[in-house]
Amino acid sequence: MDTVPAEGLIAASWLLIALPLAGAAVLLLGGRRTDRWGHLLGTATVAAAFVLGLSCTLALDGRQVDVDLFTFVATGSLDVQAGLLFDPLSAVFVLLITGVGALIHVYSIGYMAHDPRRRRFFAYLNLFVAAMLLLVLGDNFVALYVGWEGVGLASYLLIAFWHERPSAATAAKKAFIMNRVGDVGLALAIFLMFAQLGTVSYEGVFGSIEAVAGGTVTAIGLLLLLGACGKSGQFPLQAWLPDAMEGPTPVSALIHAATMVTAGVYLIARSAPIYDQTPTARAVVLAVGAITLMIGAIVGCAQDDIKKVLAYSTVSQIGYMFLAVGLGPAGYVAGLAHLLTHGFFKAGLFLGAGSVMHAMNDSVDMRRFGGLASRMKTTFVTFGLGYLALIGFPFLSGFYTKDAIIEAAFDRGDGWGYVLGGLAILAAGLTAFYMTRLMLMTFFGRPRWEDGVHPHESPTVMTAPMIVLSVGSVLAGFLLVVVFPLEEWLSPVFGEPEGAEHVVAPILVSILVTLVMLLGAAAAWLVVGRREVPVVAPARVSPVVRAARRALYADTVNESLFMRPGQWLTRALVFVDNRGVDGAVNGLAATLGGSSSRLGRTQTGFVRSYALGMLGGAVIVAGALLAVTAG
Amino acid sequence: MSLTHYLVLAAILFTIGAVGVLVRRNAIVVFMCVELMLNSVNLTLVTFARANGTVDGQIMAFFVMVVAAAEVVVGLAIIMSIYRTRRSASVDDANLLKY
Amino acid sequence: MNVLAAAADGGVQIGTGEAVVFWVLGPIALAGALGMVLSRNAVHSALWLVNTMLALGVFYVVQEAPFLGAVQIIVYTGAIMILFLFVLMLVGRDSSDSVVETLRGQRVAGILLGFGFAGLVGAGIARATQDLPVTGLDAVQGGETSNIEAIAELLFTRYLLAFEVTSALLITAAVGAMVLAHIERDPGTRPTQKELSRARFLTDRPQTLPGPGVYARANSVAAPALLPDGRVTEDSFATGIDPQEVDQMPRPTGRAELGTPDASLGSLEPTVSDVPGGQDAGSTPR
Structure with missing residues (x-):
């Protein structure tokens, strides 16, 4: 890793973080005075950050620029310099975060127009953007960790934004606690790095990681993976992400689809030199990605909540990315490309879902939708483009990036490669199935609206970001793979692309994926589109559907494996504390209290009694003196 | 006859004052007993001044008197207000002031 | 003390006259102290204490401290003890004068400890000072320098700071006594002479209470007044004092003593003063 010191525009890249942070501070500290223009300030800071990020990226020219800021921690042998690393990898993340972030800020102006706490919402969004930028820009693991916790906090605050709803408050706590499990892993990984290498900067760690014993590297890799799983909603910590949809829809779009949940992918990609040393950890990444990919796809097929379907889709797509980065150097670029295109079309899909909810009085039950295509043409078109991009319709974004991952899986060349590739293709079919089902239930068929619902198109301030994102959904894949190959852009980070020989011809893979995708869509049409959709979910269904509806019993497993034993342990500890510890302490206190009240009886308040005591003392002193001198 | 006689007399007077403080309940009489104790100490001081050949002891007794006067004024005022x-x-x- | 040894130390021999003074006044001082502790009446206690203090004052003079002796008599017995008596008069007698002990074991323990203390300290002092030489104060006073000059010289040189601090102590004590004894009254809340008079006439008894000792042989506060028929007037009882048994004057019996019936009947002219208390207002035209 060869970095150059910062100069010119990039030296000011700390402004990228400072701008949204200042926005958040102004909005949070300014109070109600900022209510009138707070949303505009929040949007402006992120838009300014995007412009700055774009300028910096254009000035980057394939270098890896280190921006040294100040000494963050200097105690003993722990020396942490607060610095930023602006390289092609962080540049693409900066553009994704600020670009999609700015669009979603604009959308939120309309979406949150009637919320009395809109200013606070924008403050939290700004806080999130600042923390996320710190996460991707930091040049050491501690800075990354600060940003990592910052986005966790912002995520918690935003999921619980409507905290008067018990479900939202619970979902926020669930997200926070499950994230904490991952964060402990990340923290332990950083501790381990410091203990083994004495440094936590990327440059120092990656430069000396080869000298570390294999077992330790594997441990670091697995702990980093645990952190990534927590933040990205990957197996086994995937259960919080769908619940996080209790937050406002722009939050789901920005944090829980486009940016924060991809932080795990960023972490693993950034730590590529570590995973290069440990095939074991890398294989675990692969397994996690594959398992999550299937879980998300299967569960998504059975959900009736439009945001939950998209959430499980997100889980599944991030599984693709994990699968890709787990494949090693061949997959990094594919995974990151999918991350970028996914950021576009999934954010667009969420914004579309928000627009639909906006029209349907905040209902999320797809069984009560239907026939919205004619009422909400802009939403339908933009949502449809995002849908096509997601299922991998030929020549849209998803087609390019998903095929790349599947090709990379086959390119492993061994039996596992075929298994993983097959799973990925199967998941693509399932993706097509659940997304087609969502489209059919929402936009087609006979209206099944509840009484008093009058769907209408959303205002321009909401549709404009959707249009921009849908254009991105259509073009991003083509641009990133064909026009400006991401592979070349990222080569300073991941090395020059090797002209790998393909085990299966790419064209064959593409045809196969397209066929499976069409098969999935057709199956959805057979199940949903051809028949009337029942308003109430049918109760008599196969065990598979029942399991999928309950998210493959993830919550049940968590409850029986962790929550119940935890409660039992807590009760036991409370019992021990009450009877044992408190008993001892209370007994001691009671003994002291009793003896003191008994001693207190001697304090009669009669001054003559006290004088008697004094005279007694004087007699004793006189006697002692006499005894000493006479003796 | 020696100075020891004065000192022993002072000790006895002091003890009588102390016992008076213990057995009398009238605050004013208690106060008088305290005065008696102070006086016996003064006798001791004067006696030792004579034994040592300096008037420092007498000055101490003088100060004791001053302090006793101040104490009497304040103490009697307290008794009055009580x-x-x-x-x-x-x-x-x-x-x-008890348990 | 061995006279020869004292002379050898350059000490001063204690003369016989001083010994006589000591053996006379010492028991008197002890008796005063014991009397103060033992007498029931607080006023008696104060007088006993005056007795002891006077004896101590003489001791001071004998012990070459004439200034302190004078101060003891003038300031202590003269001023401070009078202050005590003032307060005693203000407070008056109450149940605390009773010598009945209320704290269980207090008296026994106090006396036992007193004996122990006196024994220990007395024995200690006797043991420690049995060979104490009497230097005497001839070197610092006597001759040209008087006792007062010797004290003044030290007081205004070595003990100047303490002396000045004493002034602060005294002023603090004076202010403190004023603050403690002062009763805050809002101006105008004190009843005027007119209001007091009006209030008195609204009661059943506008006239003064009967004085003590009428027709009695005693003029003590404790002696109640007597009615003409010889009964005791309860109105005249002093508060807080048991009424004294009054010895009555022997009743006049003979004619010479009783006088003539005409003289005893007095004048037939009615006067206003014949109506007791002027209460027969209805019959008297105004």
């Missing part, structure tokens, strides 16, 4: 509120000059009645 009597005014409690209608009693008994030291046993002022026993609020």
Whole structure:
């Protein structure tokens, strides 16, 4: 890793973080005075950050620029310099975060127009953007960790934004606690790095990681993976992400689809030199990605909540990315490309879902939708483009990036490669199935609206970001793979692309994926589109559907494996504390209290009694003196 | 006859004063007993001044007198105000400061 | 003390006259102290204490401290003890004068400890000072320098700071006594002479209470007044004092003593003063 010191525009890249942070501070500290223009300030800071990020990226020219800021921690042998690393990898993340972030800020102006706490919402969004930028820009693991916790906090605050709803408050706590499990892993990984290498900067760690014993590297890799799983909603910590949809829809779009949940992918990609040393950890990444990919796809097929379907889709797509980065150097670029295109079309899909909810009085039950295509043409078109991009319709974004991952899986060349590739293709079919089902239930068929619902198109301030994102959904894949190959852009980070020989011809893979995708869509049409959709979910269904509806019993497993034993342990500890510890302490206190009240009886308040005591003392002193001198 | 006689007399007077403090309940009499104790100490000081051949002891006795005068003024004022509120000059009645 | 040894130390021999003074006044001082502790009446206690203090004052003079002796008599017995008596008069007698012990074991323990203390300290002092030489104060006073000059010289040089601090102590004590003894009254809340008079006439008894000792042989506060028929007037009882048994004057019996019936009937002219208390207002035209 060869970095150059910062100069010119990039030296000011700390402004990228400072701008949204200042926005958040102004909005949070300014109070109600900022209510009138707070949303505009929040949007402006992120838009300014995007412009700055774009300028910096254009000035980057394939270098890896280190921006040294100040000494963050200097105690003993722990020396942490607060610095930023602006390289092609962080540049693409900066553009994704600020670009999609700015669009979603604009959308939120309309979406949150009637919320009395809109200013606070924008403050939290700004806080999130600042923390996320710190996460991707930091040049050491501690800075990354600060940003990592910052986005966790912002995520918690935003999921619980409507905290008067018990479900939202619970979902926020669930997200926070499950994230904490991952964060402990990340923290332990950083501790381990410091203990083994004495440094936590990327440059120092990656430069000396080869000298570390294999077992330790594997441990670091697995702990980093645990952190990534927590933040990205990957197996086994995937259960919080769908619940996080209790937050406002722009939050789901920005944090829980486009940016924060991809932080795990960023972490693993950034730590590529570590995973290069440990095939074991890398294989675990692969397994996690594959398992999550299937879980998300299967569960998504059975959900009736439009945001939950998209959430499980997100889980599944991030599984693709994990699968890709787990494949090693061949997959990094594919995974990151999918991350970028996914950021576009999934954010667009969420914004579309928000627009639909906006029209349907905040209902999320797809069984009560239907026939919205004619009422909400802009939403339908933009949502449809995002849908096509997601299922991998030929020549849209998803087609390019998903095929790349599947090709990379086959390119492993061994039996596992075929298994993983097959799973990925199967998941693509399932993706097509659940997304087609969502489209059919929402936009087609006979209206099944509840009484008093009058769907209408959303205002321009909401549709404009959707249009921009849908254009991105259509073009991003083509641009990133064909026009400006991401592979070349990222080569300073991941090395020059090797002209790998393909085990299966790419064209064959593409045809196969397209066929499976069409098969999935057709199956959805057979199940949903051809028949009337029942308003109430049918109760008599196969065990598979029942399991999928309950998210493959993830919550049940968590409850029986962790929550119940935890409660039992807590009760036991409370019992021990009450009877044992408190008993001892209370007994001691009671003994002291009793003896003191008994001693207190001697304090009669009669001054003559006290004088008697004094005279007694004087007699004793006189006697002692006499005894000493006479003796 | 020696100075020891004075000192022993002072010790006995002191003890009588101390016992008086213990057995009398009238605050004013208790105060008088304290005065007696102070006086016996003064006798000791004067005697030792004579034994040592300096007047420092006499000056100490002088200061004791001054302090005793101040103490009497304040103490009697306290007794007055206690009597005014409690209608009693008994030291046993002022026993609020207890367990 | 061995006279020869004292002379050898350059000490001063204690003369016989001083010994006589000591053996006379010492028991008197002890008796005063014991009397103070033992007498029931607080006023008696104060007088006993005056006795002891006077004896101590003489001791001071004998012990070459004439200034302190004078101060003892003038300031202590003269001023401070009078202050005590003032307060005694203000407070008056109450149940605390009773010598009945209320704290269980207090008296026994106090006396036992007193004996122990006196024994220990007395024995200690006797043991420690049995060979104490009497240097005497001839070197610092006597001759040209008087006792007062010797004291003044030290007081205004070595003990100047303490002396000045004493002034602060005294002023603090004076202010403190004023603050403690002062009763805050809002101006105007004190009843005027007119209001007091009006209030008195609204009661059943506008006239003064009967004085003590009428027709009695005693003029003590404790002696109640007597009615003409010889009964005791309860109105005249002093508060807080048991009424004294009054010895009555022997009743006049003979004619010479009783006088003539005409003289005893007095004048037939009615006067206003014949109506007791002027209460027969209805019959008297105004």
